[in-house]
Amino acid sequence: MNTVIRHIFTAVLLGFILTFIVTVVTLFVFVDDWSLIAGAKVGEVNYLVVLFGIPIVGGLIIGIVTGTYWQQRLRHIEKQMDELLKGRKVKAASEFKEIKKIETFLIEIQEKIRDQTEAAQRLATDRATEREKSLQEVVVQERNRLARELHDSVSQQLFAASMMMSAINEENTSTPVRKQLHLVENMIQQSQMEMRALLLHLRPVALKGKSLHEGIKELLLELTEKVPMKITWKIEAFHLDKGVEDQLFRVTQESVSNTLRHSKATNLEVILMERDETVILRVVDNGIGFNIDTVKTNSYGLQNMRERAFEIGGSFKIISIPGEGTRMEIKVPNLGKEGEHHD
Numbered sequence: 001m002n003t004v005i006r007h008i009f010t011a012v013l014l015g016f017i018l019t020f021i022v023t024v025v026t027l028f029v030f031v032d033d034w035s036l037i038a039g040a041k042v043g044e045v046n047y048l049v050v051l052f053g054i055p056i057v058g059g060l061i062i063g064i065v066t067g068t069y070w071q072q073r074l075r076h077i078e079k080q081m082d083e084l085l086k087g088r089k090v091k092a093a094s095e096f097k098e099i100k101k102i103e104t105f106l107i108e109i110q111e112k113i114r115d116q117t118e119a120a121q122r123l124a125t126d127r128a129t130e131r132e133k134s135l136q137e138v139v140v141q142e143r144n145r146l147a148r149e150l151h152d153s154v155s156q157q158l159f160a161a162s163m164m165m166s167a168i169n170e171e172n173t174s175t176p177v178r179k180q181l182h183l184v185e186n187m188i189q190q191s192q193m194e195m196r197a198l199l200l201h202l203r204p205v206a207l208k209g210k211s212l213h214e215g216i217k218e219l220l221l222e223l224t225e226k227v228p229m230k231i232t233w234k235i236e237a238f239h240l241d242k243g244v245e246d247q248l249f250r251v252t253q254e255s256v257s258n259t260l261r262h263s264k265a266t267n268l269e270v271i272l273m274e275r276d277e278t279v280i281l282r283v284v285d286n287g288i289g290f291n292i293d294t295v296k297t298n299s300y301g302l303q304n305m306r307e308r309a310f311e312i313g314g315s316f317k318i319i320s321i322p323g324e325g326t327r328m329e330i331k332v333p334n335l336g337k338e339g340e341h342h343d
Contacts, residue, residue: 008063015055073099080106084113088276117313118335124312125243212245213237216252216272227260233270240279244332247308248272248281254305255283255328263287263326279314279332286325292318305330 076099083089084106210218213235224231240248252270259268265287273280295302302318305328309316314332 005063006067008060008067011063011066012056012059015059019055077102084110114333114335117333120311120313121241121244121335123243124247125241128243128246211237212240212249213272215245215249216270219253219256220270223256223260229260229265230267231270232268234273235270236273238274238279238334240334244279244312244334247312248279248330248332251305251308251330252281252283254301258301259283259285259287259326262290265325274334277334279334281330281332283328284325289320289322289325291322292320295320 080103089110217233217235220231220233223229256268256270259265263285265285267286269282269284271280271282271284306316309330309332312332313335314330316328316330318326318328320326
């Protein structure tokens with residue numbers, strides 16, 4: 001029930017009760033003949049109408065005034081809660097004592113959430129440092145060896161097969177055969193995309209001394225030379241804790257790899273920026289999209305990206321419409337100490 005309506009109903013009901021009690025007491029104590037009251041008039045209006053009209057009018061006025069007052073206060077609290085939910089700073093701006101107390105509690109809750117997020121990011125940084133220190137050289141060498149061999153053998157053979165199929169298709173061949181050859185050529189090209197996505201997974205995932213914007217730019221520049229896809233980016237440089245950078249870079253690799261393997265997209269856009277102490281990572285493609293309700297429950301890749309975002313105190317959102325593409329977005333509070341931007 002609406003706040004104003006509820007206050008009106010309460011005020012009218014209370015007015016009726018008080019009027020009824022006062023009327024009954026007055027009749028029993030001071031009046032012997034009740035019929036005189038029923039026939040009495042105030043001006044041209046029956047006395048009973050006036051008697052019961054007063055609580056209605058009074059209740060409406062009181063209900064509207066008090067209901068409007070509390071509705072405004074509740075909307076103010078609702079707005080502050082929305083600011084807290086969105087990660088924005090809650091400010092104690094109310095002049096009313098009751099609301100100020102609630103705002104104080106909200107500010108304390110926000111500080112606790114901020115402290116927990118800082119602790120989570122510090123933990124992620126410590127874990128990233130420990131992972132780099134404990135990483136065995138033999139594992140890195142094996143990954144590099146496998147990626148190199150796949151690139152030098154299977155990838156090169158797929159490329160050569162694709163070129164041969166293109167040359168064959170240019171010759172004058174019967175229509176049925178040409179359709180089959182085009183189908184084979186498309187299969188080879190898809191295999192090439194799958195291979196490039198696999199190589200993207202096999203390459204070292206640590207930034208290895210690079211900043212986040214340097215690592216993402218290097219990744220995208222390499223892809224522009226190898227995949228038949230228009231790749232654009234808007235990458236800003238700013239300071240981030242190492243653990244946060246490491247996780248965001250891994251999410252970028254995962255998201256780009258998913259685009260190469262599944263989206264059949266012709267355009268890919270990557271955005272990394274900071275607004276209002278919040279880091280925003282966005283990956284958008286114009287591919288075939290998918291049904292989120294069907295995929296998100298059994299997709300290891302999506303679950304992995306979501307967990308990485310939550311691990312550093314961020315939020316993860318993915319929007320995909322079949323036939324219209326996919327948009328992945330992560331927002332992370334930048335709570336690291338202000339430092340010089342990486343060059």
